[in-house]
Amino acid sequence: MKTTISPRQVARAIGVGESTLKRWCDRGLIPMLKTAGGHRRLAVSDVIAFLRESGREVAHPELLGLPAAVGRTRWTLDRAREQFLQSLIKGHREVANEVITDLLVAGHTIPAVFDSVIAAAFHELGKRWACGDIAVYEERRACEICMSILRELRPRLQESRQSRTQTAIAATLEHDIYTLPVTMVELVLADAGWNATSLGSNLPVETLVEATNKISPALFCLSVSHIKDQGEFLDQLEELSDAARLNKCRLIVGGQAVTSQQIASFSNVEHCQSFGKLAETIKPPELVESERSLSTPQSVAN
Numbered sequence: 001m002k003t004t005i006s007p008r009q010v011a012r013a014i015g016v017g018e019s020t021l022k023r024w025c026d027r028g029l030i031p032m033l034k035t036a037g038g039h040r041r042l043a044v045s046d047v048i049a050f051l052r053e054s055g056r057e058v059a060h061p062e063l064l065g066l067p068a069a070v071g072r073t074r075w076t077l078d079r080a081r082e083q084f085l086q087s088l089i090k091g092h093r094e095v096a097n098e099v100i101t102d103l104l105v106a107g108h109t110i111p112a113v114f115d116s117v118i119a120a121a122f123h124e125l126g127k128r129w130a131c132g133d134i135a136v137y138e139e140r141r142a143c144e145i146c147m148s149i150l151r152e153l154r155p156r157l158q159e160s161r162q163s164r165t166q167t168a169i170a171a172t173l174e175h176d177i178y179t180l181p182v183t184m185v186e187l188v189l190a191d192a193g194w195n196a197t198s199l200g201s202n203l204p205v206e207t208l209v210e211a212t213n214k215i216s217p218a219l220f221c222l223s224v225s226h227i228k229d230q231g232e233f234l235d236q237l238e239e240l241s242d243a244a245r246l247n248k249c250r251l252i253v254g255g256q257a258v259t260s261q262q263i264a265s266f267s268n269v270e271h272c273q274s275f276g277k278l279a280e281t282i283k284p285p286e287l288v289e290s291e292r293s294l295s296t297p298q299s300v301a302n
Contacts, residue, residue, distance in 0.1 A: 003043065003044055003045075003155065004033065004041040004042065004043055004044065005041065005042055005063070005064065006039075006040070006041060006042075007021055007022060007025070007032075007040055007041075007042060009063050010030075010042050010047055010063075010064075012060055012063060013058060013061065013063035013064050014047075014056060014058065014059060015057070015058075015059030015060070029050060030042055030046050044064055044065060044155075044156070045155060045156050045157055047064060048064065048066075048104075048105065048156050049157075051105050052104060052105060052106075052107050053107070055106070055107050058105060061105075066101055067094065067097055067098040067102075077103070077108065077113075077116040077117060078116075080099050080102075080103055080117050081116060081117045081120050083099050084096055084099045084100065084117050084118070085121040085124055085125065087099065087145075088121060088125065088141075088142035088145055089125070089128075089134060089138055089142065091138070091142075091145070093145045093148065093149075096145055096146070096149060097149050097152070099117070100113060100117070100118070100149055100153070103117065104153075104156075109191075109276075109279070110187060110188055110191045110275075111188055111191075111274075111275040111276040111278065111279040112276060114184045114188065114275040115274050115275050115276050118146065118180075118184065119181075119184075119275070122142070122146070122180065125142055126139075143179075143180060146180055147179065147180060147183065150180070150183050150184065150187060151183075153187060154186075154187060154190065157190050157191050166193070166194050166195060166218050166219070167194070167195045167196075167197075167215065167219075168189045168194040168195065168196045168197070168217055168218065168219035168221065169197050169198075169199055169215060169217045169219075169220055169221070170182050170185040170186050170189065170196065170197070170198045170199065170220070170221040170223060171198065171199040171200060171201070171203050171211075171220075171221075171222065171223070172200075172202060172203065172222070172224065172225065173202075173204075173205060173208070173222070173224070173233070174202055174203060174205065174236075175202065175228040176201060176224060176226045176227075176257075177201055177202045177226070178201060178225035178226065179201045181223045181225050181255055181256075182198050182200070182201055182221075182223040183198055184275060185198070185221050185254075185275075185278070186198035188278055188279055189219070189221065191279075192279055192282055192283055193283060194219065194282065199211060201223075205236040205239050205240065208240060208243075209239055209240065209243045212240070212244060212247055212249060213246075213247065217247075217249055218249060219249065219250045219252065219282060220240070220244055220249050220251050220252070221252045221253075221254070221278070222237075222252070222253045222254075222255075223254065224253060224254065224255035224256075224257045224258040225255045225256055227257045227258070230262075234262075237253070237263065237266060237269065241266050241268055241269055244268060244269075245268050250270065251269050251270065252269075252270045252281070252282070253269055253271055253272075254272040254273055254274075254277075254278060258271070259271075259273075260273075
């Protein structure tokens with residue numbers, strides 16, 4: 001995927017004149033970069049962030065490295081969820097990618113798309129697999145398709161947000177092999193302004209404690225999609241809780257396998273049951289302060 005693009009290409013992709021685009025850049029609506037040779041370039045991630053925030057349509061999405069059909073369909077989240085589900089079942093990766101990209105470019109937030117489309121589609125997929133309505137290979141293929149879409153999504157997040165100093169990590173404990181939820185957690189964190197890294201899934205608690213001590217993150221998100229043994233899980237959570245307290249790190253736990261009642265005895269452990277709720281509670285301090293100082297947003301006009 002392209003990482004930078006010329007102003008002329010951006011103007012053509014959006015469907016405006018180059019002079020209009022330069023005015024937007026001068027007003028700070030889209031950051032302008034300069035190469036070592038003095039050429040003006042724009043980061044594709046900044047252009048996509050502008051499109052999401054302004055609601056402008058894309059005339060030629062392929063110039064930005066996006067699916068060619070992006071912007072041609074106005075999805076509601078409910079209709080998008082069904083289309084995304086069917087494309088996963090049928091193994092149609094390009095259709096699934098277009099649905100998700102279309103929603104994000106149209107201005108739907110990453111947490112909303114994750115909660116209402118991706119998580120909801122996989123919940124339905126799981127039910128159909130349990131009932132024997134889809135084969136094992138179809139369920140596994142759907143997971144691989146979605147993971148490939150999520151991997152492509154990370155570079156599209158605004159570069160200026162990814163450069164922030166607040167560090168966050170995300171992971172799952174041993175016996176919890178589900179990678180999709182923890183990957184989505186990483187993307188929600190990154191989109192909210194954190195320097196976020198997923199450590200992966202199925203990790204022993206000892207190595208997660210070690211990571212907390214060595215990295216000393218400001219935030220640790222534990223994704224819990226499967227608990228093999230409730231007592232063992234609570235013992236492991238206590239170890240993580242102690243490490244988080246020692247490192248003055250926020251510890252947030254969420255996922256389909258854990259409830260607020262299960263972790264109520266841990267005074268320093270927060271619970272989030274949705275990506276939307278997570279996004280509401282994890283804005284880095286410098287981002288919150290920056291938003292407080294912002295005046296009324298400038299309008300985008302030709």
